[in-house]
Amino acid sequence: MIKRTLYFGNPAYLKLSNAQLEVSIPVSNPDVIKKEWRSTTIPIEDVGMVVLDHQQITITQGLLAHLLQNNVALLTCDASHHPAGLFLNMEGNTLQAKRFRKQSEMSAPLKKQLWAQIIEQKIYNQAAVLEKANPATCNFLYLNSERVNSGDSNNLEGQSAAYYWSHVFGSDSQFTRRPEGANPNLLLNYGYAIVRAAMARAIVGTGLHCTLGIHHRNQYNAFCLADDLMEPYRPYIDLLVLDMIRKNEMYADISKENKAALLSVLTMDTKIGKEKSPLQLALSKTTASLWECIEGKRKKLILPSLKSQ
Numbered sequence: 398m399i400k401r402t403l404y405f406g407n408p409a410y411l412k413l414s415n416a417q418l419e420v421s422i423p424v425s426n427p428d429v430i431k432k433e434w435r436s437t438t439i440p441i442e443d444v445g446m447v448v449l450d451h452q453q454i455t456i457t458q459g460l461l462a463h464l465l466q467n468n469v470a471l472l473t474c475d476a477s478h479h480p481a482g483l484f485l486n487m488e489g490n491t492l493q494a495k496r497f498r499k500q501s502e503m504s505a506p507l508k509k510q511l512w513a514q515i516i517e518q519k520i521y522n523q524a525a526v527l528e529k530a531n532p533a534t535c536n537f538l539y540l541n542s543e544r545v546n547s548g549d550s551n552n553l554e555g556q557s558a559a560y561y562w563s564h565v566f567g568s569d570s571q572f573t574r575r576p577e578g579a580n581p582n583l584l585l586n587y588g589y590a591i592v593r594a595a596m597a598r599a600i601v602g603t604g605l606h607c608t609l610g611i612h613h614r615n616q617y618n619a620f621c622l623a624d625d626l627m628e629p630y631r632p633y634i635d636l637l638v639l640d641m642i643r644k645n646e647m648y649a650d651i652s653k654e655n656k657a658a659l660l661s662v663l664t665m666d667t668k669i670g671k672e673k674s675p676l677q678l679a680l681s682k683t684t685a686s687l688w689e690c691i692e693g694k695r696k697k698l699i700l701p702s703l704k705s706q
Contacts, residue, residue: 399675400445402660406653408453410434413460417441441467445677446595448660450474470598472590478651479583480590483620485601496604499691503611509548511690511698512612515628517545518700520557522632525703527565530639534564548612565635566642581638583651588634588659589627595663596630597623599680603688626683629700633662633676636703668702676701 403418405411410421418441421434447469449456461484464471471484524538541557562574566581575582597607597620610621618624637658662676669679679701686699 398443399664399677401439401443402446402448402663403439403444404448404450404656404660405454406450406656408451409455411454411456411460413457413463414438416463418444418460418464441469444469445598446470446472446591446663448472448474448480448591450478450656452476468598468602470594472594478587478656480587480594483594483597485597485607487601493604496688496691497606497609500605500609503609503691506547507690508611510696511687512625513545513547513549514698514700515611515625516549516554517542518629518702519631520545520553522629522701522703523557523561523565523635526632526635526639527561529636531564531567534560565639581642584638584641584655584659585634587651587656588637588662589631591659591662592627592630592634593620593623595677596627596680596684599684600626602681603684605684605688626680626687630676630680632703633665633667633701634659637662668704670699 405420408423412419412421415438417438419436419438421436424433424435441463444464444467447464449472451474461471465484465486468486472480473482473484475481520538521542524535524542527535527538537560538557541553544551545553558574562572566572572581574585576586600607600622605622607620607622608618610618611625613621613624615621641655641658665676666673667676667679669682674682682699683701686695686697689695690698
């Protein structure tokens with residue numbers, strides 16, 4: 398079942414009421430001195446992610462604990478509306494201890510094989526985005542996706558990224574991809590944070606540990622595995638941002654409308670394996686396939702393909 402993503406961008410009071418999420422919103426009424434509230438309840442079992450994007454949101458400890466127990470990812474934003482923190486359930490799977498141990502024992506050859514698959518599909522999906530954005534430029538990346546070797550020792554990821562970013566928004570756009578850069582970097586960063594949080598939730602639900610990565614291994618990064626597995630999913634955000642630019646919203650602030658568009662990535666259809674699936678469910682199929690690779694039951698990850706979009 399597709400889980401709901403709840404976005405809160407205005408003052409609100411969130412609490413647990415009869416095992417449900419109760420949302421109270423202040424009602425503006427100049428004739429009433431005492432603040433009035435309008436309340437509604439939402440079944441927690443229907444929720445997959447909650448985004449808190451206002452400095453005047455209050456959430457109770459009881460609700461927070463209940464959300465985490467139901468494997469709901471909670472993403473908090475800072476005063477600049479940029480994602481700043483992520484809360485995840487620490488016990489997302491009953492076989493967690495066993496899976497942590499097996500995950501930590503992954504061999505170097507297996508990690509290299511898996512990383513090559515991830516990069517191959519990432520470059521392929523970037524080529525698919527270029528095919529839509531700038532068709533004359535996509536063949537180079539399609540060819541690169543076929544040349545990735547074990548562990549991507551020839552760094553085709555980096556070479557392809559340089560080419561991709563210099564063409565995806567137009568060959569004369571002079572765009573430079575920077576984590577702290579101006580738009581469309583801000584839009585890309587926001588979208589990637591949403592995918593990262595959703596991937597981390599899927600990892601926890603599979604019983605794996607977000608910190609134990611395949612390729613990423615920064616000692617200060619608690620989400621190395623999420624950063625690994627989300628790579629082929631990044632182009633889905635690129636496609637949404639590209640659409641915003643075509644609507645002349647490139648230099649706009651990260652408006653509520655743009656945020657809603659980026660949050661919609663979780664319901665985008667993607668080809669995953671031999672089937673079509675909403676991206677949110679595709680994430681879980683990817684993490685489940687990783688566990689099967691770790692167990693030795695399969696050799697290839699199930700990764701998304703943008704080609705059929």
